[in-house]
Amino acid sequence: MENVAAAIALAVTDNRAAGQIYNLGEPVTPTLSERIQRLGNLVGWGGKIVILPKEQLPPHLPMNLQWQYHLATDTARFREELGYVEPIAEQEALRQTIVWEQQNLTATSTEQLNDYLAEDKAME
Secondary structure: OHHHHHHHHHHHHOHHHOOOOOOOOOOOOOOHHHHHHHHHHHOOOOOOOOOOOHHHOOOOOOOOOOOOOOOOOOOHHHHHHHOOOOOOOHHHHHHHHHHHHHHHOOHHHHHHHOOHHHHHHHHO
16 A cells, blocks of 8 residues: 555656656566465465366355456556655565455455365365
8 A cells, every 4th residue: 555655646746747647566467376375475374376267166256357458567667757666565565465454354254255165175
């Protein structure tokens, strides 16, 4: 959140940004598996990431996402023209995200996401 706020503040206060359109994001966007592994490493998770076809997923796991669109964007112009650098490094930002999630997720919201027996069966 702090990184996005810093980028927005830079764009609205730097005259060079007037009338420009910039992409905002990470310097290099990790794949979903890479991001999950990074988060897992920070919480000491030793599990294995398994990718299954949507048809094999338990009913509670498929998400209605439009994967034909790329989530990675080129942020080089924003960084080069305005000199943007994230004030909070990736690992610290992920750590802060984990802390926030742990403090703000409710038992009800996690129960709706977890059906481990169905997930185990899907992997068989």
